[in-house]
Amino acid sequence: MKIMLDAGHGYNTPGKRSPDGMREYEFNRAVANYAKQLLADYKNVTVYFSHSDQRDVSLKARTDKANSLNVDIFVSIHANAFGGGGWSNVGGIETFVYPTRPPVAYQLAQKIQRTLVISTGLDNRGVKTADFHVLRETKMDAVLVECGFMTNRNEIKLLRSETYRRTIAEGIVKALAEQFKLQRKANAAPAPTLPPAKSPAPAKKDGLYKVQAGAFDNEQNAKELAERLRKAGFDVYIDKE
Numbered sequence: 001m002k003i004m005l006d007a008g009h010g011y012n013t014p015g016k017r018s019p020d021g022m023r024e025y026e027f028n029r030a031v032a033n034y035a036k037q038l039l040a041d042y043k044n045v046t047v048y049f050s051h052s053d054q055r056d057v058s059l060k061a062r063t064d065k066a067n068s069l070n071v072d073i074f075v076s077i078h079a080n081a082f083g084g085g086g087w088s089n090v091g092g093i094e095t096f097v098y099p100t101r102p103p104v105a106y107q108l109a110q111k112i113q114r115t116l117v118i119s120t121g122l123d124n125r126g127v128k129t130a131d132f133h134v135l136r137e138t139k140m141d142a143v144l145v146e147c148g149f150m151t152n153r154n155e156i157k158l159l160r161s162e163t164y165r166r167t168i169a170e171g172i173v174k175a176l177a178e179q180f181k182l183q184r185k186a187n188a189a190p191a192p193t194l195p196p197a198k199s200p201a202p203a204k205k206d207g208l209y210k211v212q213a214g215a216f217d218n219e220q221n222a223k224e225l226a227e228r229l230r231k232a233g234f235d236v237y238i239d240k241e
């Protein structure tokens with residue numbers, strides 16, 4: 001199947017940055033890149049990008065490209081903002097479909113929303129409808145996911161971290177794989193572990209239940225997540241298997 005990943009905006013799109021200067025596109029493109037890498041592990045999947053690091057691509061050019069390539073699904077990736085550009089406590093994840101709620105798009109949006117809320121622990125703002133250009137002008141099913149608020153002091157830290165960007169990409173790919181029953185290639189690495197995961201090792205017989213929050217092949221990524229959890233008040237340890 002043909003999947004189009006749409007990293008919202010471009011490096012030079014006016015506005016579209018956090019109060020402390022992170023460009024939204026920087027986050028969006030990183031998630032698209034990670035998702036493309038992860039999708040390479042699945043059979044019969046071709047990934048297209050609607051966006052470009054070289055220039056800001058108009059909304060019309062994006063949906064024209066999706067329509068002319070006749071892709072099967074269009075996934076638009078964004079980071080949110082609230083208010084007039086200052087900081088705010090508004091936060092969380094939300095996913096949009098066109099107001100007619102096309103069934104496949106709606107099911108995929110629900111899967112993306114559920115997966116990201118679990119894997120990020122951010123507030124669930126729900127699946128919503130909106131008359132956005134990329135949802136309206138695409139002839140195929142389309143979803144738009146807002147992966148946290150650039151205007152929230154806590155969430156901007158996440159949006160800047162490679163661990164979080166990868167977590168978002170893993171969630172989107174997991175949802176796509178479930179929705180479209182994608183098959184992993186025989187030689188692909190094991191699928192990334194997303195919570196809720198089984199406990200790493202059975203402990204004493206009379207019961208000790210552990211909750212795993214992530215599994216990485218890169219030690220630095222593990223340390224970043226551990227640090228995030230520590231700051232959130234959890235007791236954390238890193239276990240190498």
Ligand SMILES: [Zn+2]
Pocket residue numbers: 008009016024078079080
């Ligand atoms: Zn955006």
